[in-house]
Amino acid sequence: MKLLVAYASTDGQTRKICRVAADWLVDAGHMAELLPLADADDIDLTRFDAVLLAASVHGGRYQKALTEFCANRAAALSALPSLFLSVSLAAAGHEAEDWQGLEKILADFTSATGWTPDRVEQLAGAYKPSEYDVFRRFVMRRILAIKDPSADLSADIEYTDWAALKAVLADWPASFATDDGD
Numbered sequence: 001m002k003l004l005v006a007y008a009s010t011d012g013q014t015r016k017i018c019r020v021a022a023d024w025l026v027d028a029g030h031m032a033e034l035l036p037l038a039d040a041d042d043i044d045l046t047r048f049d050a051v052l053l054a055a056s057v058h059g060g061r062y063q064k065a066l067t068e069f070c071a072n073r074a075a076a077l078s079a080l081p082s083l084f085l086s087v088s089l090a091a092a093g094h095e096a097e098d099w100q101g102l103e104k105i106l107a108d109f110t111s112a113t114g115w116t117p118d119r120v121e122q123l124a125g126a127y128k129p130s131e132y133d134v135f136r137r138f139v140m141r142r143i144l145a146i147k148d149p150s151a152d153l154s155a156d157i158e159y160t161d162w163a164a165l166k167a168v169l170a171d172w173p174a175s176f177a178t179d180d181g182d
């Protein structure tokens, strides 16, 4: 199958997740086109059998590149099987309030764009002080000190559960494959 894997990423973790996802999909025998959503303006979505979109949560919302793309292409996206990977630090924990927050962010996104993905997976991202400016480092240190008190706040920390992502991708294409040779 021909799959589009497109992402918005501020600090690089969602980009890394999508590069790994595209590699795994290719290893499984599919064709995957990987690109940032900012470069996807004029892409012909009818060339694809399905789309995997991904973005990360910053300040309680996804990147503008995602919302603009989905709002502009809602009809074409709705015609394809889809998987959306929502990447955040809230998904690294088990706080009910954080998870309700993620549901709200997703609901705001679908109502703002008019596109509802067939399947959504909440994935933990990363804490990356090496990528932050002074202000963001200050804010994120305070947040992480509460969320993960044992963390070394000076080092990058990856919370992404790669095994969980692999399991999602192992069964996603099969969920919409037809019997006509796809």
Ligand SMILES: Cc1cc2nc3c(=O)[nH]c(=O)nc-3n(C[C@H](O)[C@H](O)[C@H](O)COP(=O)(O)O)c2cc1C
Pocket (backbone or CB within 6 Å): 008, 009, 010, 011, 012, 013, 014, 015, 055, 056, 057, 058, 059, 060, 061, 087, 088, 089, 090, 091, 124, 125, 126, 127, 128, 132, 136, 139, 140
């Ligand atoms: C300035 C800033 C704001 C963030 N806001 C949130 C947030 O509101 N909720 C959340 O769960 N994670 C938040 N995060 C964590 C990011 O979602 C996480 O670091 C993710 O891995 C970023 O993905 P990216 O590297 O692809 O941009 C924030 C991170 C930064 C740096």
